[in-house]
Amino acid sequence: MAGQVETGPLLWRLFAAYAAALGAGSLFLFLNNQLIHGIPPTVQLRFHVPFVLISDAVMAAVLLGMTWARLRIALRESRSVSPGIRAGAFRRLARFPAELFAGMTLLSALFILLFHLAEFRRDNDLTPGGGWGTLIGTILSELSLALMIAVLLYSVARRLLRPFLERTALTETAFAAGRVSLPKQLSAAFSVCYLIAFAASYRYVVAAGSSGSFNPSGLLLLMSAYTLFAGGIFVLFALGIRGELRRLIEALDRLSQAPGDAVQKPIRLASLDEIGRLAESFNVVQRRVVGTYEEVARQLMLAREVQQRLLPGRIPELAHVEFAASCEQCQEVGGDFYEAVRLDERRSAVMIGDVSGKGMSAALLMSAVMTGVRLELPDIRCAGELLTRLNGHVWRAAQGTRYVTMGVALLEAEDGEVRLEYASAGHLSPYLVRGGTAVELPCSSLPLGIDPDRTYGSISCRMRPGESLVLYTDGAVENPDCGGEMPGFERWEEHMARLRTDLPASAQLSLLLEKLCAENQALRDDRTVVLVRCLRPLAAEGGKHAGIA
Numbered sequence: 001m002a003g004q005v006e007t008g009p010l011l012w013r014l015f016a017a018y019a020a021a022l023g024a025g026s027l028f029l030f031l032n033n034q035l036i037h038g039i040p041p042t043v044q045l046r047f048h049v050p051f052v053l054i055s056d057a058v059m060a061a062v063l064l065g066m067t068w069a070r071l072r073i074a075l076r077e078s079r080s081v082s083p084g085i086r087a088g089a090f091r092r093l094a095r096f097p098a099e100l101f102a103g104m105t106l107l108s109a110l111f112i113l114l115f116h117l118a119e120f121r122r123d124n125d126l127t128p129g130g131g132w133g134t135l136i137g138t139i140l141s142e143l144s145l146a147l148m149i150a151v152l153l154y155s156v157a158r159r160l161l162r163p164f165l166e167r168t169a170l171t172e173t174a175f176a177a178g179r180v181s182l183p184k185q186l187s188a189a190f191s192v193c194y195l196i197a198f199a200a201s202y203r204y205v206v207a208a209g210s211s212g213s214f215n216p217s218g219l220l221l222l223m224s225a226y227t228l229f230a231g232g233i234f235v236l237f238a239l240g241i242r243g244e245l246r247r248l249i250e251a252l253d254r255l256s257q258a259p260g261d262a263v264q265k266p267i268r269l270a271s272l273d274e275i276g277r278l279a280e281s282f283n284v285v286q287r288r289v290v291g292t293y294e295e296v297a298r299q300l301m302l303a304r305e306v307q308q309r310l311l312p313g314r315i316p317e318l319a320h321v322e323f324a325a326s327c328e329q330c331q332e333v334g335g336d337f338y339e340a341v342r343l344d345e346r347r348s349a350v351m352i353g354d355v356s357g358k359g360m361s362a363a364l365l366m367s368a369v370m371t372g373v374r375l376e377l378p379d380i381r382c383a384g385e386l387l388t389r390l391n392g393h394v395w396r397a398a399q400g401t402r403y404v405t406m407g408v409a410l411l412e413a414e415d416g417e418v419r420l421e422y423a424s425a426g427h428l429s430p431y432l433v434r435g436g437t438a439v440e441l442p443c444s445s446l447p448l449g450i451d452p453d454r455t456y457g458s459i460s461c462r463m464r465p466g467e468s469l470v471l472y473t474d475g476a477v478e479n480p481d482c483g484g485e486m487p488g489f490e491r492w493e494e495h496m497a498r499l500r501t502d503l504p505a506s507a508q509l510s511l512l513l514e515k516l517c518a519e520n521q522a523l524r525d526d527r528t529v530v531l532v533r534c535l536r537p538l539a540a541e542g543g544k545h546a547g548i549a
Contacts (some may be wrong), residue, residue, distance in 0.1 A: 010075070010160065011068060017156045018063050022056040025149045028229065032141065051118060055111040059104075063153075066103055070096055078168045086168040093165050094272040097157040101150045108146030112139060148233055155237040158271070166268040244275045248282060255286055300360070303333045307363050310370045315506075316340045318348035320413035320535050321463075324505040326513055327528040328475075335362030335404075336473050336526035339373055346413045349377060349386075352427065352471040352530050353406035356447075361402070368397045369404055369448075383408040383423035387448065387456035391425065394449035403447040407471055411463075411532065418534045420469065423458035428477075431496055432461065433468040438496035463534040466501040468508060475527030476516065487516065505533040 029052060033039040039048070070092065077089035116139065251267055266283040269276045315323060323340050335355030342348050353369060355362040372393035373386070380386040386408050394404050407427040412419045422430065426447030431438040443459045463469065477492050487495070495515045499508045509531045516527070 010071065010164075011064065013160055014067050014157065015060065015064050017153060017160075018060045019056075021149045021152050021156075022060055024229065025145055026052045026056055028145055029142070047119075047122065051115055055115070059107045059111065062107060063100070063103060067096075067100070070099065075164060078164055090165060090168045090269065091272065093161050093168075094270075094276070096161060097154045100157050101154040104150040104153055105146060108149070109143060112142045112146070148229070151237060152233045155233070155240050159240050162270045165270040168268070241275070244270065248275070248278055251282060255282075255289065300333060303360060303363055304329075307333050307367065310367055311337060312340055316342060318342050318350075318411070318532075319344070319346050320418055321348060321411055322505040322533050322535060323350065323530075324509040324533075325528070325530045326509060327526075328523060329526050330475075330523040331358055333360055333363035334358055334526040335366050336475070336528040337366045337370055338471075338528055338530050339370065340530075341377060343377075348411045349383075350409045350411065350469075350471070350530060350532055351406065352473065352528060353404055354427065354473045354526070354528070355404050356402050358526065365394070365398060365402055365404065369394060369406070382458055383410045383421050384456040384458040387423050387425045387445075388454070391448045391454055391456070392452060395452040398449050400449065403449040405447045409469060409471065409532070414462075416536075417465075418463040419460065420463050421458050421460045423456050425456060428472060428474060430469055430471045431493065432463065433470060433496050433499055433501065434464070434466075436497055438470070438493045440493075465534050465536045467534050468499065468501060468505065469532040469534075470496055470512075471530040471532075473526060473528045475523060475525040476529055478525055479516065479523050479527055501533075505531050508533065 030044060030048070033044055033048060074089045074092040074096075077085045078093065080086050080089070116135070248267065266286060267279045269279050311327060312325070315325075318340060319342055325338050325340070327336055327338060329336065335357060337351075337353050337355075339351040340348070351373060353366070355365045355369070369390060372390050376386055376389045376393075380389070387406060390404075390406065394402075404425070405427040406425045407430060408423050409430070410421040412421075420432075422441060422443055424443045425445055427444070429440050429442050429444065431440055433439075441459065441461065445456050446454055472492075477487050477489055480486060495512055499511060501508075503511075509529060512529060512531070
């Protein structure tokens with residue numbers, strides 16, 4: 001029942017196209033008879049017009065019957081749940097425009113023959129008003145006009161059937177059977193339109209030359225009418241092809257620009273020619289792209305899990321200080337890292353680093369550095385010594401192709417305060433937050449991995465209870481804030497200076513991140529912030545160390 005409901009409107013639209021195309025062809029026949037053959041309208045009304053109108057009606061009825069017979073079952077089967085049945089319906093629907101073209105051409109040839117036989121029976125002369133050359137020229141001209149009408153119907157049928165072809169939801173099919181050549185279609189359409197546009201003008205010039213009654217205005221009228229009609233049909237055909245090609249181009253653009261998790265649906269096939277094969281090839285490429293993306297995504301997720309395990313799994317309890325950190329990567333994996341280790345009852349080590357570049361290569365080098373840290377840290381005596389040893393690890397791993405900036409802070413409880421020793425390998429200078437100000441601790445040298453013979457020194461200062469040390473990577477000052485602007489160092493210092501030193505380290509870090517719009521914000525660069533707050537000495541805490549769970 002659904003197939004019958006859909007067949008009705010489609011048949012009416014096709015019938016309207018048949019009637020309009022045949023009517024236009026009839027008008028050009030009458031124009032030929034008037035301008036080329038000099039047949040007056042009164043004579044045409046007695047014989048030519050009735051014959052042509054009856055022929056048009058019969059041809060429209062025959063084409064409509066052929067359409068109903070060919071499409072009725074195909075439209076019903078296009079909704080089948082069986083892919084094989086839908087593929088068969090697709091092939092029948094896709095071949096119908098070519099079948100319509102052939103049917104229109106054969107019917108036109110038949111009625112052209114009948115017309116001239118009727119003319120012979122009426123006049124008892126097969127070549128009235130001329131010889132065999134004139135008759136053959138007339139028949140060829142009428143056939144070329146019929147071919148042009150067939151091209152028009154082909155274009156209209158192709159356009160009207162496209163939604164039904166796409167409804168079959170085929171994304172691939174066997175093109176070996178029923179293959180259609182698009183270049184041949186274009187060449188045939190252009191040749192036919194060119195032939196009809198200029199053949200009529202040529203015949204008019206020949207006829208006018210024979211009779212000695214050449215009329216330039218008549219020639220101009222004839223050329224203009226045929227050129228506009230033929231050109232319009234070819235443009236309609238070409239626009240239909242361009243529309244299908246544009247759909248493929250847009251799909252390719254979306255595929256190249258969309259993220260892998262937003263890949264579009266496959267293109268549904270709408271023809272058996274090169275455009276259909278191109279759509280099928282696109283679907284194959286897209287499936288491979290999706291499969292590759294999914295595999296890469298799985299690998300990146302595994303790499304992310306490994307990288308996250310290298311970072312401190314929980315907030316460590318350090319000696320006489322409390323610690324809080326945030327590490328956000330702009331991609332699945334990145335190059336930022338931090339570490340916090342309690343060395344003994346009085347000493348702790350806090351580190352932060354940034355590997356040059358982003359993505360998997362940066363994450364691999366970051367993993368190598370973290371491994372080197374855990375290997376060398378138990379044996380070092382000062383912060384600079386750790387960086388010197390790590391510099392050798394990075395050089396051997398990257399051979400000068402990448403580098404790592406890193407800051408190391410050694411913290412030791414001493415006389416109710418905390419002695420801070422800090423060394424830097426090209427990393428941004430940390431800040432000591434005390435008394436409502438953020439004091440920069442300038443200390444820098446070459447990044448790790450540039451000079452294998454480089455040695456690193458350190459600076460020292462004291463932290464009193466309530467003071468905080470802030471270490472960070474460049475993402476803290478280079479990622480846009482809530483207003484879409486980069487904070488820069490000046491605003492970053494202002495944010496740190498406003499920290500409430502009576503709050504725990506985790507609360508202070510949360511306030512800093514709120515200023516940076518850390519939550520649900522797309523980052524352009526990895527961002528890591530580490531905050532270390534000096535606690536009161538053990539005696540003041542009743543013999544208990546206050547850490548963060």
